[in-house]
Each structure stands twice: as structure tokens, then as C-alpha cells.
Amino acid sequence: MEIVPWDASGFDSQMSMGKFLYINKEAGALQPSYDLKGSMLLGGDAYHVLERLPSECIQSVITSPPYWGMRDYTVNGQIGLEETLPQFLNRLVVIFREVRRILKPDGTFWLNIGDGYTSGNRGWRAPDKKNPARAMAVRPSTPDGLKPKDLLGLPWRLAFALQQDGWYLRSDIVWNKPNAMPESVKDRPTRSHEYLFMLSKSEKYYYDCDAIREQREDGLGTRNKRSVWSVNTEPSGEAHFATFPPRLITPCILASTRPNDYVLDPFFGSGTVGLVCQTYARNYVGIELNPAYLEMAARRLSRNQQTVLPLQNQTEPAPSRPPDRVLSTAEDLAEFDSSGFPDTGRLSC
Numbered sequence: 001m002e003i004v005p006w007d008a009s010g011f012d013s014q015m016s017m018g019k020f021l022y023i024n025k026e027a028g029a030l031q032p033s034y035d036l037k038g039s040m041l042l043g044g045d046a047y048h049v050l051e052r053l054p055s056e057c058i059q060s061v062i063t064s065p066p067y068w069g070m071r072d073y074t075v076n077g078q079i080g081l082e083e084t085l086p087q088f089l090n091r092l093v094v095i096f097r098e099v100r101r102i103l104k105p106d107g108t109f110w111l112n113i114g115d116g117y118t119s120g121n122r123g124w125r126a127p128d129k130k131n132p133a134r135a136m137a138v139r140p141s142t143p144d145g146l147k148p149k150d151l152l153g154l155p156w157r158l159a160f161a162l163q164q165d166g167w168y169l170r171s172d173i174v175w176n177k178p179n180a181m182p183e184s185v186k187d188r189p190t191r192s193h194e195y196l197f198m199l200s201k202s203e204k205y206y207y208d209c210d211a212i213r214e215q216r217e218d219g220l221g222t223r224n225k226r227s228v229w230s231v232n233t234e235p236s237g238e239a240h241f242a243t244f245p246p247r248l249i250t251p252c253i254l255a256s257t258r259p260n261d262y263v264l265d266p267f268f269g270s271g272t273v274g275l276v277c278q279t280y281a282r283n284y285v286g287i288e289l290n291p292a293y294l295e296m297a298a299r300r301l302s303r304n305q306q307t308v309l310p311l312q313n314q315t316e317p318a319p320s321r322p323p324d325r326v327l328s329t330a331e332d333l334a335e336f337d338s339s340g341f342p343d344t345g346r347l348s349c
Helices: 013-017 046-050 085-102 154-164 246-256 272-279 291-304
Strands: 040-043 058-063 103-113 168-176 193-200 228-230 262-265 283-288
Touching (some): 046 283, 058 085, 058 246, 103 246, 262 272, 272 283, 272 291, 283 291
Parallel strands (some): 040 283, 168 228, 262 283
16 A cells, blocks of 8 residues: 655645545644544544544444553554653543544444553564564563563553543443453463453443343343353454454444444454444444555455555555545654643643
8 A cells, every 4th residue: 555645735625525635734733623524544643643533423332442561553642652651641632632522412422442461571472373463673671660570450540540630431341252262371360351441431321221221141032232252253364463352343333323323443454444434324434544455455354344545555656635535644743741731731742
């Protein structure tokens, strides 16, 4: 996939009528807000792309940001390799503050985030035979106040930081993984769950509990969906990591949106949120920094439904104006102050 920069003067009202859109750092600073006209793939840094979206245009947000210190995606501006845990949390708080701006007043935000353990100040991690992508040449140091082998408690630290920043924290859903990856540890239980937090912008919001009622254990009728969801992980055929399982995303979409509503994933990855949206006639807006994942998502979505045009051939000359509906910016977030936790008042961007 080749993405080429373009001059902001080339922007016109026809740009959103196709499928791909690209802006670079210089052009991005001059752009107006982009109206949503159908499903879109937007390539670039989540915060600066979100800045270009109009306020209160999204009904629901479903996402799983990169976990802290877990993987090096080798992309400039990536999230997850901040030197300190407060920097990582503060960066996400700022991004999700912009998410709150574009969320409708009755909208909801579903956030999956995994936990981890302190590195014991090891600056590397060896590969695993079953998961080569696990290897890392750099790892963050043990956070202040924690000890080697400590559980970070990262999901709840982030949830409380978002609550402090103005979000309503409505539910903590335990994603139970029946086929969880084995661990070689002998001094604690093997981790087999992650958290999926449900947050809202307002005290009252749209939520269709009947759309996701579950079967009672005795088989006699249905009941309100419980907060422990047993969903197997599903490896991607293209990526060296476990993608968002569609069965985890489906209840979120059905409960928090109606047909033709817009669903946003600011960390789109390989595009599973978009696939589920296609299945249930919802529009999606996917933002992704990594060009390789953006290309992967485009392939998956185009195979499932013709909503994404073929990517530009690398041998073609640069177009006079950008391909529509992939918006990309190389601009990174500004450096964050590492002091305080979660000192969101000291953030800069």
C-alpha cells in the first residue's frame, strides 16, 4: 500500500465521495471537519484524525487500544511504548476525551484493555514458540510504586482515570477466554480474562437490553445479559496476534446502536469492528496508524462487502488529489509530562 502526501489546497467537497483520503502533517493542520458519508477508513494518529471529525456524529465507540509494554509495532507515533505508565494512561485519556466530543449525547463507549506485569526492569522480552510477535527489544521500566512481578492493575487505573475525566463508568464486563493462551508460570493462576468497560457520555443513553438477552441456565426463557462473557479468542489468518473476536463485539453493537448508526473504532487494527458493522447494517469509522494494518483491514472489508475500493497500486504515480476516505497524518501527540497519576490536567497536545 502506498500513501502519498498531498497539498491541503486540493481539498474540495468531492473528496468524501470515494473511498480513500490522506492528509499529511502540514495539510492536516489546515483541514476543516470531515462530514461522514458512509463507512470510512482513516489512516493516521488517532488524536489528530479525531480532531477532524464533527462533534456528536458517532453513536457508539468500540475499541481495544494497544496495551502498555506488550508489543512494538515499529511505527512512529505508536501507543504502548511510553516510558512511564502515567504517560500511557494520560495519552489515552486525551484521545478518549476527543472521542467523547464526537460521541452523541446518548452514545456509549466500549473499551477493552488488557493487564500485564512489571518487567522487573528487563529491557527486552524473548520470543515465544507459539507467539513470535511477543519478542520485544525494548520494554518500559517498572513503574514507580510497584515492585518486580507486580500486577499493573492497568484496566482499572485507566477506567478510574476516564471516570475522573468525565465519563460515566457503567459496567465492567469480564471477557472470559475458554481457550486462553497457556502460561509457563507456577506461582499464580494462568490469566484467562480481560476487561471490557462500558462507559457513557451522559447519565441517560441509548441501550437496548432486549437485543442481547441471553438464554437462562435452565433453558426456560431468557434473561438480561450478565457481565461475564465467555468468548474464544480468534487468530487472524494474516496477523501474528489475536484479533478482536466478532462475538465479543456483536453484543456491544446490538445493544448500543440502531441500523445505519455510526460506530467508531479509533484503533481499528485488522478491522473486525467494521466486519461486524457490515453484518448488522451499521456504518463504521475506522482509524489506524499502522499502514500494514490499514491495508489488511481494507482487504478484509472488501472481501466481505464492496465498501472499500482497491488500494492504489504502488507503481502508479501520485494522484493530483488524495484518494478519498483514508485520512492519514504522521503527526504525533506532543510529549506528555510523566509526573502525577493520572494528572490529566497537565496533559499537552
